[in-house]
Amino acid sequence: MSRLTTPTADEVPAAAQATLDGVRAQFGFVPNMFATLAANPAVLDIVMTLQGKIGRVLDAKTRHTVALAVSQANGCDYCQAMHAYVSSELGGMAHDDIELARAGSSTDPRRAAVARFAQRVVETRGQVSDADLAAVRGAGYTDAQIQAIVTVAVVFLLTNFLNNVNRTDVDIPAAGAANTAA
Template sequence: MSRIPQPASIADAPAKSQPLLEAVAKQLGSAPNMFRLSSISPQALEGYLAMSGALNKGALPAATRERIALAIGQVNGCNYCLSAHTYLGKNLAMLDDAEIAANRAGGSNDPKADAAVRFAARVAVDRGHITDADFAAVRLAGYSDGQIIEIVQHVALNTWTNYFNEVFQTEIDFPVVDARQAA
């Protein structure tokens, strides 16, 4: 159970959050607990959705974005996010179990995606204090400056959701994945 009560339904959320939750439910088929819990602050929900929406229109493929989310969820030990992104990775990005395991280990079985995931994990682990070699590796793999910026933004976005869900102990509403268990 969450540390603070979340709205039981979209109708129970603050009025300013209701249209945002309805849009999430339309896109995902429901409004997952993380969204309902963050709806307590309409500004927080709006901010998250704005950043997420902008990045979803970026230059990184959806599968790469999910791979990064899995790597960052593992780095930060967020069971909610690992559960959500394992589900989304399998069902939307069509990642197989071996790929999800590689992502959680900070890499990928796809050579180009591997560079992005390794870079993202390094950014998270080293809190942005990467080396010139780390930067050169992601660039050498063919990522543009804009794509590298997006990778860093995905690290920030996923770190926020990881911290949010760990702080508030958001109840997991996806098949449960435990960060302490190997993928």
């Protein structure tokens, strides 16, 4: 059960309503994480702004890979469900790739290096080793791209922390659920 107050539809501050309307348009519903964040429109705006900005720094499958790897390493059940759903339904990732990303790997060698590196960033609280940097560089990532990987990881850590503190009730359909209707 969630531990922070989620405003009802009638209680959502006016400053958060347009954002929630956009989320509803994207997902077809307002996921619990966003509904809860609406209690503080400034926090909701920060999360949405950061999520919008990271869309510019890495390709979508790499961002999804980081999100899955970080959420698994951080033990965030809500974010694991959300990112599995988004990766599958909006990002076109196969179930096997989603599971590999959670495990710090991928069928794509470059994304496997990113997944491992993102998990090392979480596990070491950013105190990665020279070998960790060498591995991601060896996969062809530049220092500028490594900065982007760390930035994306930290944005997902923020939502992991918010959802872990709240113990947000998982309301995300299982990945693939939208495609199972006959």
